[in-house]
Amino acid sequence: MYVRNLRKPSANKNVYKFVSAKNGCTIMCESSLEYDCCYHLEYSDDVVSFESQPHGYKYFYLGKCHFYTPDFLVHKKDGTFYFIEVKPLSKTFSSEFKYMFYKKQITANELGASLLLVTDRQIRNEIHLNNLKLVHRYSGFIENTIHLENIWSAISQSTSIQIGSLSRTLNLGIGEVLALVLRLIGLGRVKTDLDVLLDEKSLISVN
Structure with a gap:
């Protein structure tokens, strides 16, 4: 596993900062859509805590090893946890995305978690x-x-x-x-x- 560091300055990336009372810290996000997702996680009764850009993992696609970092790791009241990938709905229709996401889900399941896809249609009601x-x-x-x-x-x-x-x-x-x-x-x-x-x-x- 590996960790991406959003706190490291970059001229090519905007970083969005969500102040979370639930987590007692500032959540760093790579996009405005991830930032808006934080509102839902912050005020969900089922969510105990959440973090952005958690430990990533390796998965295999077309015989090659790839590195993947979920957008969020979410801990629930019942003691379970899951990963979230945040994506605009328009970017989820290609067969390549669907198969790569399926491969990411398989590896997440092997790690004892589920990987959920959350789109702008769900977040930006x-x-x-x-x-x-x-x-x-x-x-x-x-x-x-x-x-x-x-x-x-x-x-x-x-x-x-x-x-x-x-x-x-x-x-x-x-x-x-x-x-x-x-x-x-x-x-x-x-x-x-x-x-x-x-x-x-x-x-x-x-x-």
């Missing part, structure tokens, strides 16, 4: 990704306050409650409530449907 970006923006921006704890208390006493109802109950502005709810989502304490736009009608419940 506009509404879901934009909501994750909002969660990330507020996750470290707001400190614990009495308003935050009041919102948490109101949510925990209900099966689910709308943001608008929280605003009226606690006599706080919609914008302030939304920011505090985003903070609680980032902390993993509450949840909502991130596949729809967040507004005063969004239902919030304990995670």
